[in-house]
Amino acid sequence: MLYYINIIQLFICFIHLVSGQSQWNTRDFMKREHSLIKPYYGSGIDIPFWHFTGTTIVTPNYIRLTDDSQSKRGTIWNTVPVTSRNWDVQVHFKVHGKGKDLFGDGFAIWYAKDNLIDGPVFGSKDLFQGLAIILDTYSNHNGPHNHQHPYISAMVNNGSLSYDHDRDGTHTQLAGCEAKFRNFDHDTHISVKYERDVLTVSTDLENKAAWKECFQVKEVRLPTGYYIGVSATTGDLSDNHDVMSVRFFELDLDNDVDAAEDRSKIIPSASYFEAPREHVEDPKPGMSGIKIFFLMLLGSIAVVTFVVLGIMFYQKRQEKSRKRFY
Template sequence: MAAVSRNHRFGESSAPFRRKTMPLQLHWIYAFLIFTASRCFADGDHEMEEFLKREYSLSKPYQGVGSLSSSHWELMGDTMVTTEQVRLTPDMQSRQGAVWSRISCNLKDWEMQVHFKIHGQGKKNLNGDGLAIWYTKERMQKGPVFGNMDNFTGLGVFVDTYPNEEKQLERIFPFVLAMVGNGTISYDHERDGRPTELGGCNAMVRNLKHDTFLFIRYVRRRLTVMIDIDGQHEWRDCLDIPGVRLPQGYYFGASAITGDLSDNHDIISLKLYQLTVLRSEKEEEEEEEEITIPSVDNIELLRLGQNEEGMSGIAIFFTVLFSMLGCIFIIVIGMLVYSHWSESRRKRFY
């Protein structure tokens, strides 16, 4: 199967352009620069190639979706399939739905591109709750975590549209975050998943007129999440975490949930690409160990770093304020002591 380039996937314009002549020397210089740049990019991606895997992908006209045993994707809950999207939930209260792949994925390195849409009648902060993209051991399980079970085993990438924590001081919603579960870790709804998140970014994705995309890449035990929500066909970094260990043989899925607040949560497409990466002998030896339980290397250090980097907003304001007050207090005390000492010294001379 032929490799598919990212520019081709986004369907960039191929409008005719006016050709300009170029001197022969500039041709050689231009060719050399292109060759050098291509080598640099190839080295950076370890000669990465991408192949669309249709058996793990979901796209229009959504053939192979349904309850038949021959279907590649299975629906659950309130999910409905139309000609334009797979609607996980309608803009109604207390609904949840999901779509799950029937085929377990045994790819070592992969990349998922999610074309999605979240929209509804609710105004800002009066909508909810969000959707999730899954790569987990379990499938077709209803639950409170964006329509999936709690204590899941595998990877969840969440587009959280409603803040449950009352004091949201430095986080803007909607917010994209990722979590790796080992079957015993619970998602903390009251704190919007903060205790277990690997990282994330804000993403204003509701009620947009242009397309919105989520990019999830897992290669060489590194998890990368990016978003394209500005209509510019440009990826923006969201999180990049090394040392993520995900077993092979898990299932892809997407789910969503509404509560007292609601939204339409639509999946337009899920496209999975197999990544072929050339590895050195040392890398092959390091990755020979079979992974049976999902985990993240140095997770405690990672979260400690996030806590230190995450101090912002009101926390930074009060830190700066109290630091300034402390400096002023020290200066005032110093001036009083110096004044008292000067007065005492002056009196000794009279």
């Protein structure tokens, strides 16, 4: 009797486990033409439905966009335009490197009109049209919009806005959250879900097979026909930026009243899309103690020299004055 009870308990645990996993990573509607999973290779070194540029290398276990060295830039882009209106892109990634306190720059997940174009925005094109989810590891901003890094943010662009690296994109972002995703030994995942014009970005950074919401933005309008991509870059600081998988899920929604709307020609926008703020330079940093010391030292030497020269000049005048009386 005890044996059968244990079997039943084991079966119940299995059901709970399966339901929990499905809640985290539903596979019912995964579209193979927009997904990137192992084994990566097709015929030769090509990956079906995907192209890569820059420093990207393909290995049996991961796709490395950049290695942990300076001034690298790599991208990988899906070559099939997305026709789904509602979707969820889940990326299994790993960012790691030897840097403990200084590292960079980061990577971005794209839903953009133009693909396979290298550029300065984490390895891809500036003035893009579409959506960028930016995972920024390097902070070079000390102004009033400061936040801790690594940091995840979203930017929707109609092609007219330039990403401001000096401000970490805070002047054009829709939303963001701090997320410590570097140098984990376990798997790290991010979900970018676009459902009924609501953008929700979630992460699984704790290896719990459960999504934790990072941020949500309503009334985001994105057209169909754009491309999925991932890009990364390094500068003076560096990291390994690896992609293990990209899974694209088409969301089949009940009672979607706008399902018949043609979304192929709309312009990317968001309800509270902020106008770009004026770029104001950070105040120049104050001088260090060593610089102040040397400046004071040079000033003191100049004063002493001036006093000595003054005394010498005065003495010579006194001598000339005495000679006139003899």
